[in-house]
Amino acid sequence: MxxxxxxxxxxxxxxxxxxxxxxxxxxPPLADVRRALEFAIGNVNRYPDPTCLGLVSELSRHHCVPEDDIVVGADTLQIALQLVRAASFEPGTQIMYPTPSFEAYDIISRMAHVPPIRVPLTRESAHDLPGMAAALGPAVKIVLLSNPHNLTGVPINDVDLRKFINALPADTIVVLDEAFQEFVRDPAAANGIDIYRDYQQVVVLRSFSNAHGLADLRVGYAVAHSPIIDMLHEQIPPFTISALGQAAAVASLRSFxxxxxxxxxxxxxxxxxxxxxxxxxxxxxxxxxxxxxxxxxxxxxxxxxxxxxxxxxxxxxxxxxxxxxxxxxxxxxxxxxxxxxxxxxxxxx
Structure with a gap:
């Protein structure tokens, strides 16, 4: 099907x-990014830094968050998949996300062998947060929300999102997939980094593929509090991001x-x-x-x-x-x- x-x-x-x-x-890539890639290509006979320490440090400065609250992976898809796998160790676990939505969520569900609960969007093509709250059962361990929505582009209202999270059990992880957050200009829209600062159960996913224009290099990252980050570190294999990807991402942040x-x-x-x-x-x-x-x-x-x-x-x-x-x-x-x-x-x- x-x-x-x-x-x-x-x-x-x-x-x-x-x-x-x-x-x-x-x-095309920024001039500073091209120079960083040209320099890094001379060392492709060497393994990359498995900790992505330079990139993590740059992200920490960029977002004003602790380095310990950041993990880097092969774009948001890999990180989300590993998070769902890690949080779904109990039989019968479910995940929830809207429909229609980013097709990768169905892929994650199949690969992790975790059945989804799909909640239709509103008539305004937005997340139906009240509908999701009503459909939430004790088996749902992770809620996937793309902000702005990855198909319709409609952002999640900050007040509505906080109300939704406040109604959830404390052990339900909320993933804010914000691959397009740099394009948001609606002052009422939620910003995942602000939400993460206030909620222990929130994971923010960001990507270098879109605003930064580095889609071919597959670099993404998660920002969350240490218990979730520690869980992700156990799941994401080393050497996931090439030295080229790390160098380009750092150069792009420095040329933000x-x-x-x-x-x-x-x-x-x-x-x-x-x-x-x-x-x-x-x-x-x-x-x-x-x-x-x-x-x-x-x-x-x-x-x-x-x-x-x-x-x-x-x-x-x-x-x-x-x-x-x-x-x-x-x-x-x-x-x-x-x-x-x-x-x-x-x-x-």
Whole structure:
């Protein structure tokens, strides 16, 4: 059976002019990152630092959190998988997450052999936290929440999240998967690092794949209090992150002002694309991520097919929804033209 959030069989044309299907950062590596990689490549005959100490120290300074509260892994997927495995040693353990959602959550559930409880999103394409609280049973040991939601881009409200966590048993771990947190500008949205400071049971996952543009290097990290971090250290194998990955991540953190400039440019493009889609009759929720979601009722198959014909790769899901990554201005303009064509054809019929 196909996972609910899996892709349909619309193939990715390798000759696509614009790839807006993979949530990739369209910018090449920063100059400082390239220099760090060029230096590190001279030592690829050596094993990397298994502790990632330099990167952990840089992350500690960046977030103003203790080094002991950080663990580095092969992006957020590996860390989440190891956490679910570690917390699910008792028979009958369950995990909970929204549906539709990041397809990796279904993969984690299968690989860890932990059955999920899937709670539908609200009509506003947001987490249904009251619904999740109502569905929570004693067997649920971990709740996975992506903030902003990884499909729709809708962030979790800070007040609502704190209310949700306050109602949970103290031993229920809440994972805030914040791979796109750098793109959030909603002042009412929760920030996982702030939440972690107030709750012992919260784990924050962050990634260097998106805002930092280091997707190929697969570097992620978790921030949590020491009991959970100690549990993760027992699960994540050494030498997970290459010296190239560590060097690039450190250089990117040290050049974070330049990362922020690129993020701001993508946010401007996100606003332009959202406004155009809305103008042409589509109904995307307001995204706070590096992508935009079109709900199933928005003629998504026709949209994806026309994009495919125009050399634009987008992500069509089996539930009928469509995710569009924010690309270069040229790529976004091409997609806007597709939206306009569909609108004009619909108006003429």
């Amino acid at each position: 196909m996972p609910e959030s899996s892709d349909t069989d619309l193939p990715l044309d390798p000759h696509s002019l614009h790839v807006l299907s993979l949530n990739e950062n369209p910018f 002002s330049k990362v922020e400039e690129r993020v701001e440019s993508l946010i401007r493009e996100r606003k332009r694309l959202w406004s155009a889609l809305t103008e042409y009759g589509f109904r995307p929720p307001r995204s706070e991520a590096s992508f935009i979601w079109l709900p199933p009722e928005d003629r998504c198959f026709d949209f994806a097919l026309r994009c495919h014909q125009e050399g634009i790769a987008v992500r069509l899901y089996s539930n009928g929804g469509l995710r569009i990554s924010i690309g270069t201005p040229a790529a976004n303009s091409s997609l806007i033209r597709v939206a306009q064509l569909l609108h004009d054809e619909s108006s003429a019929s």
